[in-house]
Amino acid sequence: MRAGKIAGVTLSLNIWFVALMLLYGAVGMLGQVLIVFACVAAHEGMHALAARFLGYKVQEVELLPFGGVARIEGLDAAAPGSEMFMAGAGPAASLLLAGMLRLSRDVFPGWAGPLELAYQTNVMLALFNLLPALPLDGGRIFRAWLSQYSTYQKATNVTIYLGLFLSSALFAGVIADFVYRRNLNITLFVLAVYLPLAARKEIVAANFRSMRILSRKKIDLKNKGIMPTGHYTALETQRAQDVLTLFGAEKYYVVLVVDDGLRLKGSLTETEIWEGMPYHGVQAKMKDFLRDR
Secondary structure (H helix, E strand, O other), rough: OEEEEEEOEEOOOHHHHHHHHHHHHHHHHHHHHHHHHHHHHHHHHHHHHHHOOOOOOEEEEEEOOEHHHHHHHHHHHHHHHHHHHHHHHHHHHHHHHHHHHHHHHHOOHHHHHHHHHHHHHHHHHHHOOOOOOOOOHHHHHHHHHOOOOOOOOHHHHHHHHHHHHHHHHHEEEEEEEEEEEOOOOHHHHHHHHHHHHHHHHHHHHOHHHHHHHHHHHHHHHHOOOOOEEEEEEEEEEOEEHHOOOOOOOOOEEEEEOOOOOOOEEEEEHHHHHHHHHHHHHHOOEEEHHOOOO
């Protein structure tokens, strides 16, 4: 649901966010709803600013029940460090605002109620978003960190499984709280249901990431005529899977293939390896790709 545009960036509201806001509004908490909306918008606004600082174009910001998603052009091709910086900007902003609001309560005692709510909302946003579950910020930070030591797909799968475990734990906590204390925590219930549903989109997106990155590299190279290049040297018996894990998103790669005597047998571009994958598979050796030339 589109809510408008701010500085050229489309602002949309996720159906879960709208449902949660309507629920609070129905019980006479409209003022509180507006405060929560402002806190979430500030959280996501910092993601957008961080992306622009790194030179990325922000297309849309979607507000979710516990934060949001900034649709950033080229984000799936971002280096792990860049993704961690952008993902961490939101929780950092929420914690900074929480600290400022905490101090403001003593300065403006007449506004103690709204300031306290804004303080608690920002703390909640920061803590929930730092959970290592996709698509929350903590999940993106954890996946980006893990992808430095594994493939992006494996890092995504591990993060999703961790998120499902956390979702199950939250759901169990909600049930236990209701059974023993007759207290229904709507916020935790919505989060427990939302995480598994949102994780499906992350799985689909991760499956096509490599092809999107390679396509974007080709377009950039054709448009600019030049781009940074990374080089690796691999034995001709090295598996393609091991080589592919070394390819980053911000460089175009060339692999020099040598034999056991370290004599050059040939070279393979990133494109040649990816295009040979459907025929040879991830377990194929580098010498198998050289035969295609």
